[in-house]
Amino acid sequence: MRHVLKRAKRAGSGIAAALVWTGLLAGLTGCAREGVTSDAKPRPRGETIRITPQDGAKGIGAAEKVEVRVRDGRLERVRVVQIEDGRPTALPGRISVDGRVWTPERGARIALAAKYSVDAVAVDALGRRSARHTTFTTAVPTDEFIGYFSPENGETVGTGMIVSFDFNRRIRDRAAVERGIEVTSDPPVDVVGHWFGDQRLDFRPRAYWKPGSEVTIRIRLRDVQAAPGVFGSQHKSVGFRVARSQVSLVDAKKHTMEVRRDGLLVNTLPITAGAPGNTTYNGKMVVTELYDVTRMNGETVGFGGEYDIDDVPHALRLTTSGTFLHGNYWASEETFGAENVSHGCVGLRDAKGGDPDSPAGWFFGRTLIGDVVEVVNSPDRTVAPDNGLGGWNLSWERWKEGSAVH
Secondary structure, three states, X not given: OOOOOEOOOOOOOOOEOEOOOOOOOOOOEOOOOOOOOOOOXXXXXXXXXXXXXXXXXXXXXXXXXXXXXXXXXXXXXXXEEEEEOOEEEEOOEEEOOOOOEEEEOOOOOOOOOOEEEEEEEEEOOXXXXXXXXXXXXXXXXXXXXXXXXXXXXXXXEOOOOOEEEEEOXXXXXXXXXXXXXXXXXXXXXXXXXXXXXXOEEEEEEOOOOOOOOXXXXXXXXXXXXXXOOEEEOOEEEEEEEEOOOEEEEEEOOOOEXXXXXXXXXXXXXXXXXXXXXXXXXXXXXXXXXXXXXXXXXXXXXXXXXXXXXXXXXXXXXXXOOOOEEEEEOOOOHHHOOOOOOEOOXXXXXXXXXXXXXXXXXXXXXXOOOOOEEEEEOOOOOEOOOOOOXXXXXXXXXXXXXXXXXX
């Protein structure tokens, strides 16, 4: 399941980046192989909140309907956002008097060649809150290509951040497109691109960024021909700042996670990892999303109706296929540090509703997008380099081999 959430800018201005709206449930994420015990019951199918366009829709026209609707209860808040120059640009709208429907204000339209996120929170008759997060992209002229990239302009990230571009069309001339993007840093390091197929291009240095680095991304794709008759339109410079180093080592055999800041051990937390048959990937994984609370549905990662938990606390996404590090309130306290019982995720002890003083809450409150979590001593294979931001699992020599210009 590829579900990295991003925010977008209009073509010609640049496109960015990884969306995090903490405090909300994320719609239909899934923990890869994450099990459920008897105190975390599956809930009935169907969505309380219905969003148009549907999640992941592409090629949406400027005049097409954008709507959020609830069957029961009322909408508490709705936010439809496009990113412009690294700042969220909201589509103005209003909730109906009865609280059932949100629509854009009269005359407000979505922009073309952009990516939007929709976040909605609803409250039912019993006061229970639920939420959904979806994304959609709008139409791009057939003779243009654009790149949606992360991290977002002006963001502060961890030292493991990889710059990642997803293009809306297949790129035939990869060398021309790669030459049109330059990633530099202060202090300077060598940064090289690596293609995963013909629509994704990632950039990273040989080793993790140095804390305090200022990274600049110069996008010079206007009039660059990516395929016969298909030209770029983006011409923009954006950047991000690298914060302190935080690298956490999960030992699936010892059931522990050692958290290191700038190389110094600051905490060792008891964990539970994937059980036999549903083990956790080994390797270096980068945090790409943070959620105070999220819904995890087994159907999104191939586990049918095995589980559907709508209040998983303190969740950090590690792969696009569904691996999370998250709070777990349904396993007994004795499980953590002693057994591996999950279906592939890494679990930390937490309380229902999320306890900021629990191990999961402690770690969540000290984590940034771009921080690294490395798993060792699991009987599983190493995570694929294109599963999330897994490029650190390739040697520098193999990484450079994926460049079209090096």
